[in-house]
Amino acid sequence: MANQWRGVIREYYDRLNWSDSDPVVTLGEGGTPLIDAPALATLLDVGEVYLKFEGMNPTGSFKDRGMTTAVSRALGRGAKAVVAASTGNTSAAAAAYATKAGMQSVVLVPSGKIAYGKLSQAIAHKAQILQVKGNFDDCLRIARELDEKYPVFLVNSVNPDRLQGQKTASFEIVDVLGKQPDLHAMPLGNAGNISAYHLGYTEEIKEGRISKFPKLWGVQAEGAAPFIKGAPVQKPETIATAIRIGNPASWDLAQQAKKETEGNFAFASDKELLWMHRFLSQECGVFVEPSSAAGAAGLLKHKKLGDLPKVDTVVITVTGHGLKDPDWALKDEKGRKIRPKRVNANAASVASSLGLEKS
Numbered sequence: 001m002a003n004q005w006r007g008v009i010r011e012y013y014d015r016l017n018w019s020d021s022d023p024v025v026t027l028g029e030g031g032t033p034l035i036d037a038p039a040l041a042t043l044l045d046v047g048e049v050y051l052k053f054e055g056m057n058p059t060g061s062f063k064d065r066g067m068t069t070a071v072s073r074a075l076g077r078g079a080k081a082v083v084a085a086s087t088g089n090t091s092a093a094a095a096a097y098a099t100k101a102g103m104q105s106v107v108l109v110p111s112g113k114i115a116y117g118k119l120s121q122a123i124a125h126k127a128q129i130l131q132v133k134g135n136f137d138d139c140l141r142i143a144r145e146l147d148e149k150y151p152v153f154l155v156n157s158v159n160p161d162r163l164q165g166q167k168t169a170s171f172e173i174v175d176v177l178g179k180q181p182d183l184h185a186m187p188l189g190n191a192g193n194i195s196a197y198h199l200g201y202t203e204e205i206k207e208g209r210i211s212k213f214p215k216l217w218g219v220q221a222e223g224a225a226p227f228i229k230g231a232p233v234q235k236p237e238t239i240a241t242a243i244r245i246g247n248p249a250s251w252d253l254a255q256q257a258k259k260e261t262e263g264n265f266a267f268a269s270d271k272e273l274l275w276m277h278r279f280l281s282q283e284c285g286v287f288v289e290p291s292s293a294a295g296a297a298g299l300l301k302h303k304k305l306g307d308l309p310k311v312d313t314v315v316i317t318v319t320g321h322g323l324k325d326p327d328w329a330l331k332d333e334k335g336r337k338i339r340p341k342r343v344n345a346n347a348a349s350v351a352s353s354l355g356l357e358k359s
C-alpha cells in the first residue's frame, strides 16, 4: 500500500493535529484532480482555469474530506451514532463513514427534495434515513436539537472537525499549482466549504507557503441566495437541490472569507446553472451535478456584466459528481427528454443512422 494516497488525515497528519492514538476512519478521500479547462478559460477570458473535481471523492462529493475527520473524532470520543441534516451529499458521506467506523448513522433530509443517487447511497450504507416535511434548514435545526438532548453526535459542518478536514482541499491546490490561484470560485449553500477553504488558505499563508489569498467567490442559486439578499430566505427554491438552503449556518465565517480575501458573493439562475452544467460536460469532459456548476456559472454571469476582476489563474471547485443527479443530463436545453435512437442490429442500419457513407 506504500504508493497509495492515504486519505486526508494521514496525508496531512501534522496539519490536522492528529496523534498516533487518535482513530482514523478513512475511505481514501482527497487527492482529487485539478483539471485544466481551456474551453472555460476562453469563455471567461482569463489566463487559465482549473477545475478541482471533488466528485472524485469516494462517495462522489467534497463532503468526504470533512467526514473522515468528523467521524474519526466522534469515534475517538466514544460515539455510537452520528446524525446529519442534509440536502443529500452529507447524508451519503455520513452513512459511508459511519459504516466504516462500525457506527449507526441517522440522516434527516428534506422530503422529496434530494437527488436519487444520493438517497440510494444513504440507503445502501444502511443509514436510518428520515424524510422531514420541511426544508434543509428545518432538518438542521432538528439535528442540532438531537445532538444536544440525545446520545447522537452531530456531523454537519457546524461541527468544527468537519472544516478541519475540508480545509485540506486548499492545501492540495497549493501543492499542485505551487502558488495560490488569483481567484477561486465555488457553490455556496450552508457555507461550510467556503469557510473551510478560507481556513486552509489562512494556514498556508501562516506557513509561508503562499503570500496572499485568492479572491474567494461563493455562488448561490438565485432562488436560494440569502448572501445576496443579506438575510435568510424563508422558502428557498432551486433545481440545484444540494444548495437549496435559506439560512446558512456558517454565515459569519463566509462573510469573513469574502472580506479578508476581497472576494465576492454571486448568484446564478437555474437556467444559467443548467447551461453551465451542460458546458462542463460537453466542452470540458467533467460531469458534475447541477449545483456544482454554480461557481463557473457565477463567474460567467459577471464576465457578461463586465465586472469580473482581471485575473490570470482561476480555480473552480466542482463539488459533486454528475452521477449523483443524472436526470439533468437526459434533458435538452428545452427540457425535453433525450432518448438515444433505436436501430436494427446490423452495421448498415447503424451506419445509415449515423449518416455514414461507405469508404
Ligand code: F0G
Residues within 6 Å of the ligand: 061, 063, 085, 086, 087, 088, 089, 090, 091, 157, 187, 188, 189, 190, 191, 192, 193, 194, 242, 243, 289, 291, 292, 319, 320
Ligand atoms: N455543492 C454540493 C454538491 C453540495 O452538496 C453542497 C452542500 C454545496 C455545494 C454547498 O456547500 O453547504 O458547504 O456551502 N451540501 C450539503 C449537504 C448542505 O447536505 O449535502 P456548503
